[in-house]
Amino acid sequence: MFSLPQQGGSDLLASKNADAARAITAEFGLDYWSGKLVERSLASATSADGKSDLLLARCDVLRMVAGRKLDELERLFSLGEAGEAYSAYLESGPSSSRATKAQSNLGTLAFVYGQTLSQLINSGGISSGDLVKASEQAEGIFKAALSGMNSVISWWENLSDDDPEKASTEYTDYLPSVYNRALVYRYWSELYEADSLDRGQKAEKAIDLLSEFALGAPFLPQQRAYSALADCFAVIGEYEDAADYYMYVTEQVTDLIDQEGNNLGLSYIAQLQDASQESMLGMAKMYQRSNDTVSFWNTYNNFESWVASNEVTVSRMGSTLRLSAATQMVAEGRSAEAIDLASAVATANERNVLRLQANSVMGRAISLAPADADISLDILYSSAEGAYFQKRFADAVDGFRLLVPRLDALSGEIGPKAYYYLGLSWSKQNEALLAMVAHQVGYQSYPDHEEYALKNASKWQKAAEKLSIGNPNDEILREFSGEATVAVQVLGGGGDNLEWNQAQQLLKLAKASARAADGTESGSTESRKAAAAYQRAIESLAEIPSDNDYYERALVAIGIAEYDASEFDATASARSTAILSNYVNNYITDKANTPQDPLQRKVRKDKEPEAVFYLGLAQRRDNNSIGVLSSFENFLERYPSQPSLAFATMTYRIEAFILLNDIDSAIAEYESMHEIGASSDRISIGSYYIYRYYNELSSAANTLEQQSPILMQEVKYLHDFNSNSRAPRWQNLIGEADLLSRTGNHVGASKMYELVLNEHASASDFTDAFRFKAEIGYVDAMLEQGQIGRAVGIIDSLLESRPKNLQVKTAAVKVKAGFLLYDPSKTRLRDQIRVIPGELSPEALVTASEIAESIVKIAEFQANDFVAVDPENSGNKYYYPAWWEAQATQAFVLYQRHRTNPADMGKHITFVRALSLQAPNLGKNVAGPGVAASLKWILDQK
Numbered sequence: 001m002f003s004l005p006q007q008g009g010s011d012l013l014a015s016k017n018a019d020a021a022r023a024i025t026a027e028f029g030l031d032y033w034s035g036k037l038v039e040r041s042l043a044s045a046t047s048a049d050g051k052s053d054l055l056l057a058r059c060d061v062l063r064m065v066a067g068r069k070l071d072e073l074e075r076l077f078s079l080g081e082a083g084e085a086y087s088a089y090l091e092s093g094p095s096s097s098r099a100t101k102a103q104s105n106l107g108t109l110a111f112v113y114g115q116t117l118s119q120l121i122n123s124g125g126i127s128s129g130d131l132v133k134a135s136e137q138a139e140g141i142f143k144a145a146l147s148g149m150n151s152v153i154s155w156w157e158n159l160s161d162d163d164p165e166k167a168s169t170e171y172t173d174y175l176p177s178v179y180n181r182a183l184v185y186r187y188w189s190e191l192y193e194a195d196s197l198d199r200g201q202k203a204e205k206a207i208d209l210l211s212e213f214a215l216g217a218p219f220l221p222q223q224r225a226y227s228a229l230a231d232c233f234a235v236i237g238e239y240e241d242a243a244d245y246y247m248y249v250t251e252q253v254t255d256l257i258d259q260e261g262n263n264l265g266l267s268y269i270a271q272l273q274d275a276s277q278e279s280m281l282g283m284a285k286m287y288q289r290s291n292d293t294v295s296f297w298n299t300y301n302n303f304e305s306w307v308a309s310n311e312v313t314v315s316r317m318g319s320t321l322r323l324s325a326a327t328q329m330v331a332e333g334r335s336a337e338a339i340d341l342a343s344a345v346a347t348a349n350e351r352n353v354l355r356l357q358a359n360s361v362m363g364r365a366i367s368l369a370p371a372d373a374d375i376s377l378d379i380l381y382s383s384a385e386g387a388y389f390q391k392r393f394a395d396a397v398d399g400f401r402l403l404v405p406r407l408d409a410l411s412g413e414i415g416p417k418a419y420y421y422l423g424l425s426w427s428k429q430n431e432a433l434l435a436m437v438a439h440q441v442g443y444q445s446y447p448d449h450e451e452y453a454l455k456n457a458s459k460w461q462k463a464a465e466k467l468s469i470g471n472p473n474d475e476i477l478r479e480f481s482g483e484a485t486v487a488v489q490v491l492g493g494g495g496d497n498l499e500w501n502q503a504q505q506l507l508k509l510a511k512a513s514a515r516a517a518d519g520t521e522s523g524s525t526e527s528r529k530a531a532a533a534y535q536r537a538i539e540s541l542a543e544i545p546s547d548n549d550y551y552e553r554a555l556v557a558i559g560i561a562e563y564d565a566s567e568f569d570a571t572a573s574a575r576s577t578a579i580l581s582n583y584v585n586n587y588i589t590d591k592a593n594t595p596q597d598p599l600q601r602k603v604r605k606d607k608e609p610e611a612v613f614y615l616g617l618a619q620r621r622d623n624n625s626i627g628v629l630s631s632f633e634n635f636l637e638r639y640p641s642q643p644s645l646a647f648a649t650m651t652y653r654i655e656a657f658i659l660l661n662d663i664d665s666a667i668a669e670y671e672s673m674h675e676i677g678a679s680s681d682r683i684s685i686g687s688y689y690i691y692r693y694y695n696e697l698s699s700a701a702n703t704l705e706q707q708s709p710i711l712m713q714e715v716k717y718l719h720d721f722n723s724n725s726r727a728p729r730w731q732n733l734i735g736e737a738d739l740l741s742r743t744g745n746h747v748g749a750s751k752m753y754e755l756v757l758n759e760h761a762s763a764s765d766f767t768d769a770f771r772f773k774a775e776i777g778y779v780d781a782m783l784e785q786g787q788i789g790r791a792v793g794i795i796d797s798l799l800e801s802r803p804k805n806l807q808v809k810t811a812a813v814k815v816k817a818g819f820l821l822y823d824p825s826k827t828r829l830r831d832q833i834r835v836i837p838g839e840l841s842p843e844a845l846v847t848a849s850e851i852a853e854s855i856v857k858i859a860e861f862q863a864n865d866f867v868a869v870d871p872e873n874s875g876n877k878y879y880y881p882a883w884w885e886a887q888a889t890q891a892f893v894l895y896q897r898h899r900t901n902p903a904d905m906g907k908h909i910t911f912v913r914a915l916s917l918q919a920p921n922l923g924k925n926v927a928g929p930g931v932a933a934s935l936k937w938i939l940d941q942k
Helices: 011-028 031-044 048-067 072-091 096-123 128-157 164-189 197-216 219-235 239-258 266-289 293-310 316-331 335-348 353-368 377-389 393-406 414-428 432-445 452-470 475-492 500-517 525-542 551-565 572-587 598-621 625-631 643-659 663-676 680-700 704-724 730-742 746-759 768-784 789-801 806-817 842-865 881-900 907-918 929-940
Strands: 819-822 833-836
Touching (some): 072 096, 072 128, 096 128, 219 266, 335 353, 432 452, 500 551, 551 572, 625 643, 680 704, 819 881, 842 881, 881 907
16 A cells, blocks of 8 residues: 655665654554554664664554554553553663653653553453553553653753753643653552552642642643642542632633633633533542542533533533443433433544443443333434444444434434435445435435535435446436436535625624534544635635625625634635735725725724734734734724724734743833723733743743742732732732742732732632642741741641641641741851741640651652652652751751750751761752751751
8 A cells, every 4th residue: 555665774764764654653544554664664774863763653653553542451551562662762772852752752651541541440441450460561651751751851941041942842842741740640649549658649749740830831731730630639539629629620711711801712712611621520530439429410410501501512521521421320220311411422422432432321221221212313323323333334234224214304414414324334235226325315305414415415426427337228327327416516516606695694604613613623524614614605705896895894804704714724824814914905005995985984994903903813823923013013003993902912912022032022012001001901911921921931940040030020910910900819819929929028928818818718719728728828928937926826727627738747847846047148057047936835846746757757758759860869868859858857856856855965966967977968969058058057056
């Protein structure tokens, strides 16, 4: 089928063959030929680099092949094979760039492996023997992936900001590694028994990493991270915290979508709603696994209510939730309801693995149904269609033949599809005449169906033509062929000279198709139909002659329609830009097109700013920031009657300046918005863009010295965002308080936390998880001010409600025993260290001692799983920063006991001396100078 290229010894030929092997698998699914190509190429490759390219391609091919497996157990072990191939490849010492790509791909594979294994464990779809094998394989894959992802993260963070490779690999290698690293820990935790220390520690590690990722992530990835956080809490049985995060995601997404003037694109809204559906699915599965059927059904019913009231397009996540509900119905003996629900999922997921899963659920439900049950046409269709896609063509024919006598004129959706697949099933059994008749009846019975009328007619025509050619003397077959050809021509025709109102009807149909395609994958049937619908409307608009009163409106409408179509057709935005640019720069400036009457002038006044606005939007979609700046320059001066559009253009100019790394101009534009009195809503959006810029900049800073001035700008613009929001959300106020703490404004931070606790704690969405975040933030801020007294009550309450939380433990030790503040601006050790006294009662010191010891044990346990950039240091506690911080805490508690209890005299000195024998610099290169200085200070106290 494919001719293999002639092999040579050059790196270039090997690289081309490696890319070809990937393409053969990815685009055509011809795994055998891609494998052959790699084997042949390896046999003739002469250079080390060329062989390395081909070996990496073999790993990628194995990964892609595994991802296509429908059976979860087959997919799991195929992924394991691919993971072992990546590990072996990385051990061979490839070049830095190849290793980075392999490490990033292995990280993604480890996430999918863990996800697949988790699904098998939770569904009971894996035997105990296979689970042992998979768990052993998972340990190796997870460790190799974590080591690789840490290397990718370290490599990327060490790149200079002006290095082009940093920008080009941020979204392909860096951010996926940061996110997948957390998810690997999450799935790793599920390999251990519930309530085990290993399970808890792995899940806590995932929680820490996801929390860190979410802090600086854009909105959508942030919500995905919060949903994954909820999954982690569910893994360790913290169902209330999990539910809090699940609900938080859905509420955040809903609030953003409902926000006035958000200018969210249809595709982005679909992604947001998919995040909500993922969160609801996670919550439902949590309740289902814990046998809490009441909460499960509440979650499911809330999901269906949300879908109905918001006209949400149900995504793969939502369909999976519905299948979980159908499965629960089967377990409860509600077969009829299960059949209806699973059937709906199957109908909504044609040619998708979910359809096979839905058919399986329907099969179990039908087996429970009474013999005389009235099974709907949908169910009969799904059963027959499922047999077709499983290549059981004789069963498919029997199923469709059972169905078609029951069809009538009201079976407009099932009917044409049933005849279509009946014809295909006959064709697969070499019954060409029966196939032709099936397609003929399908077309003639349903000639107006949008999709299957043409499909049936085309199959009818091709079959009739083939039979006619094979039987040239058969008059009936020749007549059939002629009729079929006419049918195809009729369906491909249409009016050539449509008027404006007809074009508008086509635009409405296109927008309806766009809504139907919301949330579907790129290249899906729905997306293609939407793109095609827009093109039909555009063609209709283009038919309006230049002497028509609606001609100018049509010109602009074509450009806007192309922009709308770009949601489904990547080439449409360039056409939109060209059309609208021609209108703005050529049509309007041509004196021959000067409006001649009040109606034309009204059209020009309305359409020109609209055209300019969409021109800028199209340029924005094409990442043409310079074009955006040019199109939107002085918009308010040019179109003073359009202030709302003008204020929006200024926010887009801010965004464009930032994309061009011209922050000074972005800030100048932002200040201009204040000067002209732009609406607060738009000012808040502008400040958010600048805040996000500084947020990303601070996240990329390598040192505290670099980060500090950036954080000052970050907190300023987050404050502006909160100040200009109509009703600042308490979540953003907490974010501002966090930044105030990080910039050393602990007074401001404590006031902000106090404001949140006093004025927003009664909000319905202010969950216990966020109350804890605010309370512990307030405690930390007060401690940094040396005001331990005001933190005692809160920390005692937190110790009672969250005794295992590491952050609570750390703060509690400070409150009970006091702590050391380190000032790096001083030179002498005695000046660098400031002692903050704690409660220091005998009872408080006993509590502090117990907690400090537990913190040390946790750090030692975590150090065993610590994956260092240098593999030789992995698992070594002396290279784990948290272990050194725990030692400093323990040493200070010993010092406080030395001061109050004669039995503990000098124990702090003995403790620190023992550390210095193993690590003379006392962790300075690992945990920073503050920890080392604190330990040295403690050592000096007699």
